[in-house]
Amino acid sequence: MAEHNVAGTIGQTFGRSDLDYTPWEFWDRAGEADKVRQHALQEVLAAERGFVLGERCFVSELASVTNETLELGDRTYVAAGAYLSGTLRAGRDCTINPYTVVRGEVRLGDAVRIGAHTSLLGFNHTMDDPDLEIHQQPLTTKGIAIGDDVWVGSHVVVLDGVTVGDKAVLAAGAVVTKDVPAGAVVGGNPARVIKWRTGPDRPSRRRTDDLAGAVAGFAAAAREQAEVVLDRYRNDVGGLFTNRPGAAPTVRAQCDAVEIADLLLGGPPPWQHATDLAEVLRSWQDPATGLVGELGDDRRPVPPEATILDPSTGYHVLCVGYALDLLGSRFAHPLAVFADASAADVVAGLEGQDWDTGAWAAGHWVDGLATALHWNTRLGVVNGRGTVEALFGWLLRNADPGTGMWGRAGEPEGLLQVVNGYYRATRGTFAQYGLPVPYAERVVDTVLAHSRDVRYFAPARQNACNVLDVAHPLWLTRTSGYRGEDVAALARRLLSDALSHWTPGQGFGFQAPDPTTSSVSATAPSLQGTEMWLAVVWLLADLAGLSDQLGYRPRGIHRPEPAAASWPGPDPRRPGVTGAGG
Known part of the structure; x- marks a missing residue:
């Protein structure tokens, strides 16, 4: 029992x-x-x-x-x-x-x-x-x-x-x-x-030919829908553009519309003459500082602070300048606050950035500074003695030999700040001025390591900023040939993902659309998302050897060639030598 x-x-x-x-x-x-x-x-x-x-x-x-x-x-x-x-x-x-x-x-x-x-x-x-x-x-x-x-x-x-x-x-x-x-x-x-399991002896089911066809099909559809997409973001009052339907017009939205129209239509946005649109953008520049402030309720820019350190106007230096360039125009006034800056001011600005925990913001500031100096040179304005040399000298001296970048990696964001800050800093300096970056192979290693972070590069978690900020450094260092197969494989994967982000008749959202993130506002199509992803698609396609399928090549803020190549006057990199026409 x-x-x-x-x-x-x-x-x-x-x-x-x-x-x-x-x-x-x-x-x-x-x-x-x-x-x-x-x-x-x-x-x-x-x-x-x-x-x-x-x-x-x-x-x-x-x-x-x-x-x-x-x-x-x-x-x-x-x-x-x-x-x-x-x-x-x-x-x-x-x-x-x-x-x-x-x-x-x-x-x-x-x-x-x-x-x-x-x-x-x-x-x-x-x-x-x-x-x-x-x-x-x-x-x-x-x-x-x-x-x-x-x-x-x-x-x-x-x-x-x-x-x-x-x-x-x-x-x-x-x-x-x-x-x-x-x-x-x-x-x-x-x-x-x-x-x-996949790779050299087990190729992906998507062949290069298939991806090439997908790229060509996307480009044709985007061009066919371009006018409808742009019209979606045009404000009924005054014809100014907004980032999203129903939002207030912004400076950046006008510039994004110019970039998109140039890429897909080969000219200014429909319904607007290039000269008229250029005059609107030129009128927004503050004559005293040379800066462009944010639009106020009266749809006129709020006067910006007279300093090279104002982060709110930094991107306008880039986007307005390049939009004017695409429209065959240029700033009406010198960017005086930058022309008046000394080499010591530049170094102090660089040293004052939070490179350890805010490398993206630091790179954003560098991009605005370098681009302002570029526009002044285009206008024939003499910048402060030694400012360009101080900028490049500081960057060269402070680049980390281990990563090739500036800033410090660590949780909770991993390499995100460092890589994204590197894109912004090098876009305005080494890329824009046509100079080689230091430690190119380490840059490739760092970017490829970052691209494996599923928090940012799983298909549902991608956004235009994070993908652009790996695509551009890899394109910038492509001539090194270092880890070329790894770079091409990543480019093909991200390109395939990017093509699927397009919403017919509306364009791209800043963040990839996905059923798991449908409530996130950044996934909704926007002018900013469309402008950025179109540039991303070109960079990735070029890394994958497929850019000829697109039929467009960025000429504005994301142009692959050095902007210095189109300078009509003396080339500051080579005193006494005139830049070749670009």
């Missing part, structure tokens, strides 16, 4: 926690009470620890979850026996199986499946001091980044600093000590490529 009772007890308890070990089945098989308990657990984790958990996630009560930061996308599971600490950000449909260890700084893309007894170790001990015991020496963290649709087998070890590309496979027992290319299958200790 006793034996019967024991057997009965075992029969009742055996398998009660099986769903903790097969969590992908939980929401389909669990009883209602267990589901309520899981919801309650997740509410506690969110309220007390600030964790962010998507729909139909599961976190086993038999797991050890001690993270400072934890973000799990929809349908992502943490099984029994898993040990999580540090910072983990995971996309949708990820599985962290039994007895998996995920520690340190770790990012998972979408659909990452991790086998049992695997360790992702996004930190490391130092051992610089042989007289100090290991446990007393400081830790370092570079972080681990794993792309979309990656299969990590059982008993795998991934060490700190490793990036794993999309669609890769890490075979059971692999010890991964260096980056894994997208589509590679790696195994062994240390892991090496043993075959390809």
Whole structure:
């Protein structure tokens, strides 16, 4: 009888926690009470620890979850026996199986499946001091980044600093000590490529010919719809352009319309004569400072502050100047605040930027400064003695040999600020003036590493700024030939994504449209999004060898050639030499 009772007890308890070990089945098989308990657990984790958990996630009560930061996308599971600490950000449909260890700084893309007894170790001990015991020496963290649709087998070890590309496979027992290319299958200790899931011997189903046809089809459709797209953003009162229908006119919207019309129609926007539109833009320039302020309620610019440090007018230096250039005109007045600046003022402005945590804003300021000096030269205005030399000298001296860029990478944004700031700073300086960038190969390495960050480059998370800011540096450094196959592969992938972002008759939104982000206002089509993505498409297509399919080439703010090539007067890079006509 006793034996019967024991057997009965075992029969009742055996398998009660099986769903903790097969969590992908939980929401389909669990009883209602267990589901309520899981919801309650997740509410506690969110309220007390600030964790962010998507729909139909599961976190086993038999797991050890001690993270400072934890973000799990929809349908992502943490099984029994898993040990999580540090910072983990995971996309949708990820599985962290039994007895998996995920520690340190770790990012998972979408659909990452991790086998049992695997360790992702996004930190490391130092051992610089042989007289100090290991446990007393400081830790370092570079972080681990794993792309979309990656299969990590059982008993795998991934060490700190490793990036794993999309669609890769890490075979059971692999010890991964260096980056894994997208589509590679790696195994062994240390892991090496043993075959390809996609890649050299398993090409993508989308052939280059298919992409070429898609590019040509997109270009034809965009040109056919150009007038309808531009008319959508034209204000009924005064005919000024707005970034979105119903919004107030802005300075930038007029310039974006000029750029779009030039790309797709080969001239000014319909309904407007180039001379009339140029006079409107010229009239908005403040004669005293040379700057263009934001439009007020009376649709006239608010007088800008007389300083080279005003960030609100910086982009107008770029967009108004290039819009006028496309219209066959130029600024009516010198950009006096920049012409009056000294080399010391330039250096002080550079030193005053927050390069460590705000590299994008710093690059934005550099872009405006360099472009203002460019327009003054075009007008025949003499800038302050040594200002251009001070600008380039500071940038050359302060470029990081490790990244080729300026600023410092780190969480919570990773390389975003550094790469985006690099685009803005080099667009206005090295690219615009036709000079080679320093550390070109390191720039390529940095941009390619950043492009694997699924927070910004998964299809649903892309925006025009982030994609432009990797496309342009790669185009700028393309003649180095360094990692050319990797660059071309990335360009093809991002180009394919970009073509799908177009909304017929409306253009591009700043952020990629996707069902999961339909409520985000930036996904709605706009003039800014359309202007930027059209330039992005050209840069990516050119990197992929397909730009001839587009039938357009940027001539304005995103022109690939140095703007200095079209200077009619003396070329400041070569005293006494006149610039060739561009």
